[in-house]
Amino acid sequence: HTIRLKDYLPPAWLVETVHLDVSLHPSETRVRAKLAFKPNPESASAPLVLDGDGLSLMSLKLDGAPLPAANFVASPNQLTIPQPPNGPFTLEIETLVDPSANTQLSGLYRSSDTYCTQCEAEGFRRITYFPDRPDVMAVYTTRIEADRQEAPVLLANGNLVDSGALDNGRHYAVWHDPHPKPSYLFAMVGGDLACVEDSFRTMSGRDVTLRIYVEHGKQDRCAYAMDSLKRSMRWDEEAFGREYDLDIFMIVAVSDFNMGAMENKGLNVFNDKYVLASAETATDADFAHIEAVIAHEYFHNWTGNRITCRDWFQLCLKEGLTVFRDHEFSSDMRSRPVKRISDVRNLRAAQFIEDSGPLAHPVRPEAYKEINNFYTTTIYEKGAEVVRMVHTLLGPEKFRAGMDLYFQRHDGEAATVEQFIQCFADVTGRDIAQFMLWYSQAGTPRVTVSTHHDAAAGTYALSLKQAVPPTPNQPTKSPMVIPLVTGLIGPDGRDLPLVLADGGVVRRGVLVLHEAEWTFTFTGITERPVLSINRGFSAPIELVTDLSNDDLAFLAAHDSDPFNRWQALQTISMRLLIENVASIRAGKAPRSDDKLMVALAALLENPALEPAFVALALVPPGEGDIAREIGSDIDPDAIFQARTALRREIGTRLGAALSTLYERLTVPGGYTPDATSAGRRALRNVALDLMAAGGDASAITWAARQYDAADNMTDRMAALATLALHGGPEGERALADFYSRFEGDALVIDKWFSLQATIPQADTLDKVRALTKHAAFSFGNPNRVRALIGAFAMSNVTQFNRADGAGYDFLAETLLALDPKNPQVAARMATAFRTWRTLEEGRRGKAEAALKRIKEGGELSRDLADIVERALAPV
Ligand code: ARG
Ligand code: ZN
Numbered sequence: 001h002t003i004r005l006k007d008y009l010p011p012a013w014l015v016e017t018v019h020l021d022v023s024l025h026p027s028e029t030r031v032r033a034k035l036a037f038k039p040n041p042e043s044a045s046a047p048l049v050l051d052g053d054g055l056s057l058m059s060l061k062l063d064g065a066p067l068p069a070a071n072f073v074a075s076p077n078q079l080t081i082p083q084p085p086n087g088p089f090t091l092e093i094e095t096l097v098d099p100s101a102n103t104q105l106s107g108l109y110r111s112s113d114t115y116c117t118q119c120e121a122e123g124f125r126r127i128t129y130f131p132d133r134p135d136v137m138a139v140y141t142t143r144i145e146a147d148r149q150e151a152p153v154l155l156a157n158g159n160l161v162d163s164g165a166l167d168n169g170r171h172y173a174v175w176h177d178p179h180p181k182p183s184y185l186f187a188m189v190g191g192d193l194a195c196v197e198d199s200f201r202t203m204s205g206r207d208v209t210l211r212i213y214v215e216h217g218k219q220d221r222c223a224y225a226m227d228s229l230k231r232s233m234r235w236d237e238e239a240f241g242r243e244y245d246l247d248i249f250m251i252v253a254v255s256d257f258n259m260g261a262m263e264n265k266g267l268n269v270f271n272d273k274y275v276l277a278s279a280e281t282a283t284d285a286d287f288a289h290i291e292a293v294i295a296h297e298y299f300h301n302w303t304g305n306r307i308t309c310r311d312w313f314q315l316c317l318k319e320g321l322t323v324f325r326d327h328e329f330s331s332d333m334r335s336r337p338v339k340r341i342s343d344v345r346n347l348r349a350a351q352f353i354e355d356s357g358p359l360a361h362p363v364r365p366e367a368y369k370e371i372n373n374f375y376t377t378t379i380y381e382k383g384a385e386v387v388r389m390v391h392t393l394l395g396p397e398k399f400r401a402g403m404d405l406y407f408q409r410h411d412g413e414a415a416t417v418e419q420f421i422q423c424f425a426d427v428t429g430r431d432i433a434q435f436m437l438w439y440s441q442a443g444t445p446r447v448t449v450s451t452h453h454d455a456a457a458g459t460y461a462l463s464l465k466q467a468v469p470p471t472p473n474q475p476t477k478s479p480m481v482i483p484l485v486t487g488l489i490g491p492d493g494r495d496l497p498l499v500l501a502d503g504g505v506v507r508r509g510v511l512v513l514h515e516a517e518w519t520f521t522f523t524g525i526t527e528r529p530v531l532s533i534n535r536g537f538s539a540p541i542e543l544v545t546d547l548s549n550d551d552l553a554f555l556a557a558h559d560s561d562p563f564n565r566w567q568a569l570q571t572i573s574m575r576l577l578i579e580n581v582a583s584i585r586a587g588k589a590p591r592s593d594d595k596l597m598v599a600l601a602a603l604l605e606n607p608a609l610e611p612a613f614v615a616l617a618l619v620p621p622g623e624g625d626i627a628r629e630i631g632s633d634i635d636p637d638a639i640f641q642a643r644t645a646l647r648r649e650i651g652t653r654l655g656a657a658l659s660t661l662y663e664r665l666t667v668p669g670g671y672t673p674d675a676t677s678a679g680r681r682a683l684r685n686v687a688l689d690l691m692a693a694g695g696d697a698s699a700i701t702w703a704a705r706q707y708d709a710a711d712n713m714t715d716r717m718a719a720l721a722t723l724a725l726h727g728g729p730e731g732e733r734a735l736a737d738f739y740s741r742f743e744g745d746a747l748v749i750d751k752w753f754s755l756q757a758t759i760p761q762a763d764t765l766d767k768v769r770a771l772t773k774h775a776a777f778s779f780g781n782p783n784r785v786r787a788l789i790g791a792f793a794m795s796n797v798t799q800f801n802r803a804d805g806a807g808y809d810f811l812a813e814t815l816l817a818l819d820p821k822n823p824q825v826a827a828r829m830a831t832a833f834r835t836w837r838t839l840e841e842g843r844r845g846k847a848e849a850a851l852k853r854i855k856e857g858g859e860l861s862r863d864l865a866d867i868v869e870r871a872l873a874p875v
Contacts, residue, residue: 004367005313011131012046013037013084015138020128020156022108024115024146024190027098029108030058033128035138038088048081048091050129053107053122057129061092079129095128102126103780103821111256112215114191115151116269118262121312121371124183134182134309135414144188145172151190153213157181157265159247177265179245180412182308187264189213189252196222200230200244203237208244212275213252221276224287224673225251225294232295235329240403242302251275251294255746258782258824259375261293263300270297273747273783279671281748283714284678291333296326302407310414312371316363316439317417319375320383324391327384334675337562338612344537344563345616347385349624351377352542355444356628357834358871360471364417364439369866372824378442385540386438390424392483392538393435395508401427434514435481442471445480447513449545453528459501460488460525462533465517466541472873482513485538485561488522488529493558499523509535530554535561549575553599566617569603572596573620573646574629580642581626585635590645597653604657611665612679615686620646623797627838634839636801640760644693651694658687662702671712678714685718692726700727707734717751724755749776750787757792764799765806768792772814779818782825789814793832800832801839805846808833812850815864816857823861830854830867837875848872 019034039045057074060067062081073080079093102109107126108117117123125132142156148171154163158177165171175188193213200208210229212222229251236242246266257271274293277286303325304318331339354360354377361374363383368374391399402424410419417439425432445468452461464484468477486509487495498506501521511520511533530551534543547555555568573596580590603614620643627634651658665684667677688706691699703722710716720738724731735756742748753776757768771777771788778784793800793811800807811832819826836847854860855868 002367002369003312003371005311005364006366008311008313010043011040011133011136012043013048013131013136014040015131015136016088018130018138018140018186019143020140020186020188021143022145022188024099024144024151026100026110029097029099029115031093031095031097031128033091033093033095033130035091035093035130036088037084037091039086045086048084049131050079051122051125051132052077052079052129053126055095055097055126055129058094058096059092060094063089064092074129093129097127104823105256105258105782106824108188109256111254113150114189114193114252114254115146116189116191116252116254117187117264118258118269119186119264120184120262121375122184124186127186130183132183133311134184135311137180137182137308137412137414139176139178139180140186141174141176142186142188143172143174144190145170146190149192151192153193153195154188154190155213155250155252155267156188157186157267159266177246179265179306181265181305182414185263185265185305185308187262187267187269189267189269192216193252194219196226198226198230200233200249202233202243204243206243206247208233208246209248211248211250213250214272214275215253215255218253218272218276221278221281224277225275225290228291228294229298231291231333232298232329235295235332236299236302236325239328239332240302240325240400240407242407244301245306249298251297255783256781258822261297263297263304265301265305268297271783273750276747277673279673279712281713281742281745282673283717283751284673284681286713287673288330288334288675288678292326292330295329296322299325299329306412307407307410308414310416312368312374313364313366314416315371315374316379316383316386317415317420319380320363320385321387321420323380323384324387327388335610335612335679337566338610338616338675338679340536340563341566341613341616343381345622347377347381347537347540348628349622351381351540352444353624353628353835354378354831355382355442355471356469356631356838358472358837358873358875359831359834359867360442362440362442362474366440370827370862372863373827373866382540389438389481389483389539390421390435392485392508392510393481393512394424394428398428399424434479437478437480441468441477441480442474443469443477444540444542445482446542446544447482447484447534447539449531449533449543451531451546453525455526455528458524458526460522460529461519462486462511462522462531463517463519464513466513467516472870472875479514479516482539482541484511484513484533485509485535486511487532487535487559487561488525489532489555489558489560490529491527495560496522496525496529510538530558532559532561532564534564535559536563537567547571549593549595553595556599557602562613566613569596569599569617570621572599574626577621577626577639577642577646578629580645581630581635581638584638584641590642592649592653597649600650601654601657604654604661610679611683612675615679615682618650618683618686618690620650624835627797627835632838633841634835634843636797636839636843637803640798647690647693648695651690651692651696653694655691655694655696658691659696659698661687662691671714681712681714681718685715685722688718689722689725692722700730703727704730704734707737713748713751717755721755724759743776746781746783750783753777753784753787754791754795757788758796760796760798762799764792764796765802765810769810779821782822785818785822785825786829789818790829790832793829801843801847803842805843805850808847808850809853812854812857815854819861819864823863826861827863827867830864830871833868833871836871 016036021032023030106123144154154173156175162174194216198210253272253275261270406423448465552568703719707719
């Protein structure tokens with residue numbers, strides 16, 4: 001059934017304290033929960049209704065006395081006391097749970113023999129009956145006992161207050177978390193884990209113990225995560241004035257995890273791929289992800305934990321804001337322009353696609369059936385863009401003032417998006433009503449720009465039109481507030497002063513579009529300037545301009561905004577690619593573009609540019625971006641051919657310059673994961689791959705040499721990818737070598753599965769099918785499933801979308817097999833169907849048939865059923 005935002009009611013009962021007493025056992029873990037309830041003064045008296053999920057109730061006491069069976073109703077999914085006392089009371093609930101049978105990885109489960117929990121969003125109810133909603137905040141004390149051999153390490157939220165030995169080889173630990181929190185932030189861990197320890201002195205001079213727990217033998221792979229944690233703690237003090245608030249901060253890395261990581265108070269639980277790294281096993285991208293995810297989870301301590309969400313409709317309140325914060329952190333740690341370009345690339349490749357299809361939803365949804373399906377790129381990444389627009393509209397000082405007010409006003413509360421945005425309204429005196437449309441209207445606004453220069457009058461008119469496309473349940477839209485950072489660039493490459501003819505002032509270069517159509521007229525513009533608009537991607541929109549390719553080439557060479565330099569080249573390439581897709585479908589040869597080649601060649605010869613920037617600029621728009629731009633009647637093969645032709649052309653035309661770069665850009669000394677060295681490796685490896693794409697046989701020799709000689713995973717993996725794609729038998733040899741070199745290392749073997757799943761060749765599906773039978777493949781490990789099945793369905797555009805529909809059939813079969821085990825992961829992978837309606841007729845019919853087969857495939861989980869139903873819903 002559907003949960004709606006408009007139906008929100010405050011809880012009838014509040015919980016003041018939770019005392020948990022958990023006796024760990026592989027299949028029969030006993031949970032005793034003592035809950036102190038009090039009526040919520042803000043709501044009418046009501047029965048006590050507690051959430052459960054698959055629970056078995058062993059005993060129940062109210063105020064110390066067993067509750068007669070006639071006075072309550074218990075089912076696996078609910079516990080009701082129709083007539084609870086009038087005032088405060090305690091409830092003692094004993095439940096029995098089986099962690100080993102928990103393959104959903106929600107609640108209490110085991111990952112390689114370690115007991116761990118995942119409670120967001122609704123996992124706590126799989127441990128005990130509880131009002132499992134974020135606006136019920138309580139103080140938790142957790143006692144865990146376990147066999148000392150099996151689980152010498154026992155952890156929970158907060159501070160350790162007691163521990164000791166028990167009979168029969170068992171022992172216990174008691175943890176107390178003084179900060180009231182919602183149940184989704186509860187965590188506990190028990191296992192035989194190694195630990196790396198460090199410490200951090202906060203800005204007020206308190207010493208905090210930092211611990212990272214990992215499997216024995218993995219301690220030497222924690223250094224980068226620990227360093228990232230300390231840098232995150234310092235950054236949050238400096239950038240937001242936020243200090244850590246407990247004596248200890250712990251991270252536990254587990255190998256079976258549905259998502260990236262979880263910000264449980266004082267005890268973050270991580271997918272180990274976002275903790276473990278060494279030069280030999282992790283790529284530069286892995287290091288960057290670790291830094292970002294460690295920061296993200298740490299930042300949640302204030303944006304998520306100290307101030308949490310009133311209900312799950314407000315999920316973006318913590319996620320969008322925390323992603324914005326982690327993006328800012330990475331920008332400060334690395335290159336801001338390079339970070340922005342990669343973030344926008346990801347936004348377009350995932351969020352824009354989601355926003356243009358059947359799974360589109362507002363940043364704050366109004367209804368859901370399964371909340372786990374709303375941990376989406378729209379909530380996270382578009383949510384972060386909305387916060388970034390607040391920052392752009394207000395400027396850094398006012399933004400900080402609004403954040404300070406938010407922390408001061410709502411600390412300890414479960415807040416709403418309105419309350420957050422109201423803080424910025426209060427520090428500026430502005431009205432927020434129109435801005436709130438960013439939270440309520442789904443769909444990517446399209447802004448169309450036309451320009452007119454009147455040399456005689458010295459004016460330049462910039463006419464803007466906005467439209468937001470219809471999305472599910474939202475056929476018509478109102479105009480949004482769109483902040484467009486803009487420059488007018490004179491012939492000498494410098495920005496002209498922006499003087500509005502109507503006397504309006506342009507602050508920090510931000511033009512704000514409020515209307516459906518508006519014209520900004522600038523004066524004092526004697527020579528025709530070139531327009532640079534939506535600099536830094538100041539608004540998450542689709543932009544259509546009347547700039548010529550010559551204007552774009554000028555921007556690529558001269559814009560002071562690096563994002564728009566990159567964007568200009570992407571736009572030129574996109575125009576060419578779209579034209580060539582049409583030609584290929586009409587049986588004609590793709591055209592080449594000399595001006596684009598000249599512009600790209602200029603990049604390679606410009607020593608002032610960061611290598612990481614050049615690397616990004618050399619990569620043409622992705623297959624998904626091209627498809628989105630075309631919009632309908634998509635033929636993925638034609639897109640692939642057009643893109644391959646462009647890569648080949650870059651490889652051959654710029655071959656000499658690329659090989660010079662390849663030889664020049666070696667990174668001296670041993671491997672370090674810093675952004676500068678990573679940028680050199682990135683450009684060198686892009687150069688290698690483009691040379692190979694251009695058919696240069698020596699590139700294969702170089703790649704084979706690089707594969708063998710590499711002292712780090714970035715170079716080894718890049719060489720392997722080039723060989724696997726272009727190297728024929730060399731590729732086979734390297735893949736076999738890679739497997740035997742890293743056989744015991746699950747995170748590296750995931751890369752081996754992914755690479756093979758993403759090769760755009762006709763035999764890939766057969767190979768993927770065969771790999772599901774490989775000894776190292778398991779449906780029980782989400783990382784492995786995503787590495788093989790996820791990579792094939794989400795990243796291998798031509799082979800997933802095979803014209804014969806076999807890719808769809810494979811995914812349908814696989815999802816039906818996975819769903820009973822792990823619905824969350826199955827539902828996530830089903831989103832690979834989100835663009836099915838845009839395909840050409842033949843594929844569209846086959847994708848639809850596969851979706852219907854899933855729908856009728858039996859008793860689906862709520863997670864998978866929800867995605868499939870929304871994907872199939874008529875538009
Ligand atoms: N709050 C976590 C994060 O953003 C994500 C956990 C979501 N888990 C889930 N099963 N829906 O870091
Ligand atoms: Zn988060």
